[in-house]
Amino acid sequence: MTLDDLVAKVTDPYERQARLYPALLALLPLLALVMLLFGPKATALTGALTVAVSCGGLYLTTNLCRELGKRLEGTLYQEWGGKPTTQLLRHRDKTIEAVTKHRYHKFLAAKIDTTFPDKNQEANDPEGADEIYQSGVRWLLNHTRPDNGKQFDLIFKENVAYGFRRNALGMKPIGLIVSIGSLLWVLAMEGALFSPSHRFIDLTALSQMPQSATASLVVSAIMLAAWLLFFTKSSTRSAAFTYAETLLRACDSL
Numbered sequence: 001m002t003l004d005d006l007v008a009k010v011t012d013p014y015e016r017q018a019r020l021y022p023a024l025l026a027l028l029p030l031l032a033l034v035m036l037l038f039g040p041k042a043t044a045l046t047g048a049l050t051v052a053v054s055c056g057g058l059y060l061t062t063n064l065c066r067e068l069g070k071r072l073e074g075t076l077y078q079e080w081g082g083k084p085t086t087q088l089l090r091h092r093d094k095t096i097e098a099v100t101k102h103r104y105h106k107f108l109a110a111k112i113d114t115t116f117p118d119k120n121q122e123a124n125d126p127e128g129a130d131e132i133y134q135s136g137v138r139w140l141l142n143h144t145r146p147d148n149g150k151q152f153d154l155i156f157k158e159n160v161a162y163g164f165r166r167n168a169l170g171m172k173p174i175g176l177i178v179s180i181g182s183l184l185w186v187l188a189m190e191g192a193l194f195s196p197s198h199r200f201i202d203l204t205a206l207s208q209m210p211q212s213a214t215a216s217l218v219v220s221a222i223m224l225a226a227w228l229l230f231f232t233k234s235s236t237r238s239a240a241f242t243y244a245e246t247l248l249r250a251c252d253s254l
Contacts (some may be wrong), residue, residue, distance in 0.1 A: 029216075032220070069168075155246050
């Protein structure tokens with residue numbers, strides 16, 4: 001079973017892009033190591049993957065990725081000051097200009113048959129105001145699902161982008177362990193780690209590595225850099241607020 005065959009088994013676009021891909025990226029250095037260094041000899045791995053997929057391993061993988069991402073999400077919301085959509089609807093948040101925000105409030109208030117708070121009401125009861133905003137957003141989510149029309153494709157894409165980064169951030173500890181472990185494994189196998197000369201890295205052995213080992217090291221190094229530099233709370237926050245703003249724009253098209 002190839003990686004393409006594995007991915008093809010997940011037919012739902014959101015499941016595949018936002019949940020399966022982060023999990024596969026976390027395992028990529030290990031998969032690359034096995035396939036590059038052992039190649040055709042890795043028949044046992046292929047057999048194990050086939051059995052695991054047949055027994056629900058793929059479903060377990062996507063659910064584990066989702067669970068780690070959802071657990072992290074609550075912490076992120078607390079650090080950010082609330083859900084992105086709720087923040088953007090607050091009067092005290094200046095991301096969206098007041099005129100546009102008033103239009104969104106008026107539209108959502110009519111849909112959920114509830115008066116939205118003004119600035120003073122929000123200041124006096126911020127929690128109550130947030131509940132009203134969240135109710136409006138819930139209505140918006142229910143009416144902008146992908147099966148409601150192609151006009152919401154952009155919302156879906158931004159939701160996938162946020163889900164991918166959130167779930168990848170949840171998988172980050174696993175990704176770091178696999179990347180570092182794969183690096184050390186290849187270096188040890190090729191005799192470049194803890195050399196007789198008491199050096200941590202033997203540069204001579206490193207320069208004489210076969211291309212397959214070098215390629216494995218490159219994959220592990222790239223993924224290590226990605227986990228450290230790209231999959232961060234900052235990049236996840238950026239995707240979350242982009243999705244939130246895109247979702248609220250639907251008030252002008254519904």
